[in-house]
Amino acid sequence: MPDSTATLTRGAVHRSGRGGWSWFARRYGAILPMAPGMLFLVVMSIYPTIYSLVISLFRWNLSDPTRMRFGGWHNFGLLLTDVTFWNAVGVTFKFVLIAVSLELILGLAIALLFFQRFPGDRFLRALLILPMVVAPVVVGLLSRYMLNVQFGIITFLTEALGLGRIDFFGEPNLALGTLIVIDIWQWTPFMFLIMLAALQGVPEDIIEAAKVDGARPVRIFFDHILHLIRYPVAVAVALRLIDAFRVYDIIFMTTRGGPIDVTQTLSWQIYDAGFKSLDIGYAAAYSWLMLIIVVATVTLVLRLLLNEQASR
Amino acid sequence: MTAYSSIKDVTPGVSDGKVAGIEFAAVNMTFADGTTALKSLDLTIEEGEFVVFVGPSGCGKSTALRILAGLEQATGGTVAIKGRDVTDLGPQQRDIAMVFQSYALYPHKSVYENLAYPLRIRGLDKGTIETAVAGVADLLGLTALLKRKPGALSGGQRQRVAMGRALVRNPEAFLMDEPLSNLDAALRVEMRGEIKRLHRRLGVTTVYVTHDQVEAMTMGDRVAVLRGGELQQFDAPQRLYEQPANMFVASFIGSPAINLAMAAIGAESSVMTLAGTEIGLPPSRRPEGHPAGPVMVGIRPEAFSYRRDLEHDVSLTITPDLIESLGAELLVHFALPAAPVPVALTSSAKSAVSPIALSGNAAEMSTRFIAKLDARCAYAVGKPATVWFSTDHLMLFEAATGRTILASAPMIKLSV
């Protein structure tokens, strides 16, 4: 078979075949399935992106469609010099950072409770994960009902405890904290699930090795486990950060930014600008600033959490 | 050209006109991150041959196998199976069977389904599949396990299923990627024999990858030793042992590994100084043409004897610092006051040489030696003793490159 040996000499026939269909199919066939989904994502995102980018440079109020004026950086300038914008930045960060970090700590703590099995743990776990599947609209309504100062069950409890009636949504000092607690109630279960999953993924021999080395449980947790679950922690925190920044439904159903301005978050303000004032250009500029803030924060937090890994 | 090509020239029966079972021609592999896994690999495996790829981890042996399977696309060169150029074909089109290190059984399918899978894909009818699976199951003693899922099997049983899945159809070649490394020692030895017997019975070209030189020596018709993506030597096991192409092969093959130390060749190559002792070299053992100066010397532990006889006529006075008993034999460890071989030359060769600096002074460097001696020698730790060896068993390597200057006798003189 002299033919077949001929093809085996260096740099022979198959090189020219490298442009052919079979080569293409082998090279790109694998990524071809991505096409429909990517196309969908691109179409759905590119138009809104360009639209809002363009609109953010215009002074345009829906009540006045004839006068859509180019404003350049007008909207951005207006925003950056607006105290309410900076207030919203502050409120949002307070909400997001406190809520997410407490959710993380609580989720981890509860996951530690459930890490080793005990009788009935599956049932309790089922109760525990319920809040995360409750629609935010229902959460908002339910919290309004329970915290109602006149007939809410919580009011009943605070009175029974001698604390009197507490206006959780109306007190400027309490409103944001109340929203944080509600967010914690709803999303700690999510953190718990991921943390439980992460803990179950920690190789037992490492824990056993530490035990043999004489480390106490607390020590083992802080020295080893925390280090080993760093990545899932970062993922969970990133997911929660992203969603916490977008918080809207609950505020919509409860405080509506009040009292005064203590619960005016960025997304609430965007809603206000876009759907209350119908100031579409301003709202678009607002959205862009918010996007920048969120991306920067999430990136930064991830960097901090994965610090060692990055430097390795 | 590399050393092995000259060996190949003198190896009879490779290029005698038969169609090669598998042929690598100038295969290069560079990964996206820039690491080179294979450098211009040329290798021809005969039809029906059992070939083992061996080498330390990262040597490219697995990559070569994966390129052969079509799981990896080589960045250059061609691969042929039975004369058919398969370079651009996917694994599906190559008609090969593979056994993976992790067995890669389909955990959601029963043993029967696992075995039947390759046949189903080929669209064979039910009856044929049943017959084939039953045959393989019978052959490997899996008949009682057919309904189980892989999760319910022991390691050895899983290994058999993986073998069975490869055997169930008649592929052009079997590829095995460290198939025994997850088994315990006893089972490994048992399966080793079983695989060899199967091969003898079926006669299908087999490429077997392992990092274990014992497996390589015991199983391979021929063994390809790889290091850093380059083929070091491709030869029958005995020749690898006796006539390694270089110091790397010498130190990789054999257990305990060959003892290596720096030595110096005197003028006219008649004298060698090792650990302060001058050893006279008979004419047949002189590295002719090699200039006087440093050289690497290798002595296999088996080459030592506790008593002088006709073969063992050179003595070395040692002080054992550790004695391990193997029953019939003892492994006598001792330090030799000679400079150890630079790590770079033996790197990753199973730490065959573990240089220990006794002090910062290079002149007082010592190197560890092991002698495998008859258990009757009655040596004791800390008590000076004499061991004997023959210059016939000395191997000399070039100090700078590690290339073999002088293999053990009897030998074919290497062209340098």
Add this chain to the structure above:
Amino acid sequence: MPQNLKRFSFTRRTATAMLLGAAAATALPGMGMAQEQVTLQAIFLPATWGVVVRDVLAPQYEKETGVKVDVQLVGRDAIHEKMATLFAAQDPSFDIFNLDYSWIPEFGAGGHLLPLDDLLSEDDKADLFKTALEVGSWNGTLYGLPQTIHPHVLWYRADLYADPEVQAAYKAKTGSDLAPPTTMAEWLQQAAYFNGTQYEGQTIYGWAAQAAKGFGNVHTWLTFLYGYGGSAFNEDFSASTLSTPEAIAATKQWAEMMKYMPPGSSAFTYDDVTTSAQQGTVATALQWSWGAFAVDDPASSKTVGDWQFVEVPAVEAGGQSHPHLASWVISVSKYSKHADEAKKFTAWLETKANDVLQASLGGGDPVRASSYSDPTLTEAKLEGSDVLRFRRYDVVLKAMQNTKPRPFFPGEEAWETVVSGPLQAIQLGEKSVEDGLAEADAAVDRLLSR
């Protein structure tokens, strides 16, 4: 490695998910409606008038004309959001909208609504409340046909005020006779007196009114502002005028009154006020006239028939209050594909007969003056009692003569949002009246500059 594989060896049920999908696909809710019949899409507020339209009038209209009207009930903010989005896209999905009149300027000026002047005869124009028509119009064109009006009126617990023991105690404490207040001072005194007292086994508070952030506190405060002769803007809406002496005086009175509300009042929205009234925990309330039906509903109220209504107190004796007007109108989208049918339905909803019918079915208060003397309404009594069902109507008619709308300009919705914050700072005592109002002025002027 085998450990790695082991993690995958457990039973799987992809089939379940597939089945679920298939089941849902077959249960696909009615899509692609038949287009032969004209179907109007309408959005109404989920208030009683919206419910009445959806449950009674729309089905009746379909019976009479063959035109189907699909009524969706959507909350106040959601209507505004939805209109903004639909109008931005010039989308014809909805034909008819129920609007808070304060949106007429923005959507009217934006050219998103159809003129409705041709729907009304001269008789209709004479019969409909003039103020209601005014707030349905922008630049002299009618864009929103009034569906319901409800000015602020003062609610008081008639049974409490009539209780001799309470009267005696009040007299002893304050030296005055207990009667529904006619001046702000009296009201303040009564609210202060009742606040925290016990009546029929429960604690009652001085009064209740909307006070939540958003529109709530602004709506209550406006009645005070107007009563003191204040105004939120100059004539051409180019500057905020909240630092005038009138505005300061009004705001001070309002802030003082806020101290006598039940706990939690700073988050009070309309439903909280209603609940307080139903549960009998307040002595008085500043509330839309129409909402009175809720306290007469035995299913949810403990105070059926107990509430009576008077005009909002004036600043001084013999003076006149100017209650803040609430009104909802019906508009037709300019992008409607069935504009004529939509207009016809709109007009039909507010014929004299249907104005009365809506009210009698428990909808909003009528928009035609003549409806207020219709015996169907004036003679209606609460079930099982002699108390008149629409006993508030006299007061409503009086209030309508002096009522004032919210600042009527395209930025009203945004304006409410902006002033609401500083006002809340005042009501919570975080800021002085003067500082808060100055801040509101600055914020409004900033809004105007956008």
Add this chain to the structure above:
Amino acid sequence: MISATPAMPRRSPLRTRARILTATRAGAALIVSLLFFAPIYWMILTALKSGNEAFKATPSLIVWPDFENFALVFTQSNFGLALSTSLFVSVTSTVLCLVLGASIAYPLARVKMRGQKHIAFWILSLRIIPPIAVIIPLFLLLRSVGLTGSIWSLVIVYTYMNLPLTVWLLRGFFADLPTEIEEASFVDGAGRLRTFIGITLPLTAPGLIATALLCFIFAWNEFLFANILTGAATRTAPVGLTEYVTPVSVEWNKIMAAGTLVVLPVWIGALAAQRYLVRGLTLGAVK
């Protein structure tokens, strides 16, 4: 207990300590779980109360169940239709998400390609954009293809909304599956598609189920888009729910009944898939 062996007649102190520890943990877990469950208990309880009971200042913790509110919710305001609309939208978009998501995530996890990380990050970043910011342009986009008011507009938006998370999670699951199993299938002669369907999908099923559940929950609970994009005939359950929040009175019993109805299907789904949820998140999010 029975486990005490004759050789160890007395219970060892270590053993007792372990028992106390377990009991303490179980007790703490019980308290925490009940705390988290309490509001939901209260919701269901309120749904079962009648009329004025909901406004009582001294609440009763146990009531005689009265299903009137549930009946009213179904008969009065077509909540049943809203639930079925929600079901259709959520299931369809979840299926679409999984199909599109898997077809993106699999190559992203398995095939070496240039800019892999950038693509992955870009996809994730789509989830960061606040929905409020994109409502109007998305609406315009849907309008240009004549889908506004149609139930499909919601399906599309939810698919878009959940696709980034789906890709992200699925990529983790696929990456976590040892390549050797798929390679074995290739060598056995199966093509990519056959391997994907016959080997990869069944083996990543827990991850797929967990992802599907999350997609379903997010779609099922979504309010903002549903509120704006739906027409009268395409109202989803959360939107239908707000109908009970009238300006005059909030009908708490009915809201809680409707709320219970909204939560129940998702809860049942979450419970049924609980073990997959935990395991799924281990496999995916953790990698």
